[in-house]
Amino acid sequence: MAKIGFIGGGNMAEALVTGLITSGAVKNADIMVSDALAKRLEHMKSAHGVETTGDNKKLAGKSDIVILSVKPNTIKKVVTELKSAITNKKILVSIAAGIPTSLITKALGKKNAKIVRVMPNTPALVLAGASALYCTPALNAKERESVRKIFESVGIAYIVDDEKLMDAVTGLSGSGPAFVSMFVEALADGGVKMGLPRDMSLMLAAQTVFGTAKMIIENQTHPAELKDKVSSPGGTTIEGIHELESGGFRANVISAVEAAAYRSRELSKEGK
Secondary structure (H helix, E strand, C coil): CCCCCEEEHHHHHHHHHHHHHHHHCCCCCHHEEEEHHHHHHHHHHHHHEEEEECHHHHHHHHHEEEEEEECHHHHHHHHHHCCCCCCCCCCEEEEECCCHHHHHHHHHCCCCEEEEEECCHHHHHHCCCCEEECCCCCHHHHHHHHHHHHCCCCCEEEEEECCCCCHHHHHHHHHHHHHHHHHHHHHHHHHHHHHHHHHHHHHHHHHHHHHHHHHHHHHHCCHHHHHHCCCCCCCHHHHHHHHHHHCCCCCCCCCCHHHHHHHHHHHHHHHC
């Protein structure tokens, strides 16, 4: 079984560790975590029974798959530190937003390095994430699938063949939780405006979004079909839809994803 090492023991790393152990994909004995904070290491060890260390090079040496769960502005420094420990047999996975594989390859100084760039999102913290992966050509099909399964343990995961698509993923599922949160908040505010208590309104709004998403995923139903089923002729729902469309609702959502994707592209260029 592959040994998996996490450099950085923050929330996303813990979500992945939880998913891997809970799903049975990996045993806790095959997971190692490094972090600069001793308290964080103590927590990961006591809560999940994984091996911990404060030495990144030691972790890289003992792991088959090394996952970089550190801030984007520290990636180059961490990768440079790992140079001697990352052989061509090891897989290096980065979940740092906006960091292209070319930057990591350059920092490693190895042209045929096995590098995977991943864009996870925050719902991974409740094992309901949506991730996309780009793998450099050095990885074979089995290795690509082994990395995908890591992120499938906390939700769904897709592999894209063109790294440029990672910017679109960032704009959609990476930034999407913020957009959806704003919609839930606005939906709840509407309920409050019409007289509902705040706590009830918020829970009704959140459950409505959750339930609708579940219907789309589990029944493979197109959103337009669900919308039409609720929209009776001359009824309340179609009146509300008209109001949303008059304010450019769908156009604004599309523009938000587009803007976030363009910003991700800019950050990728700045990181090179």
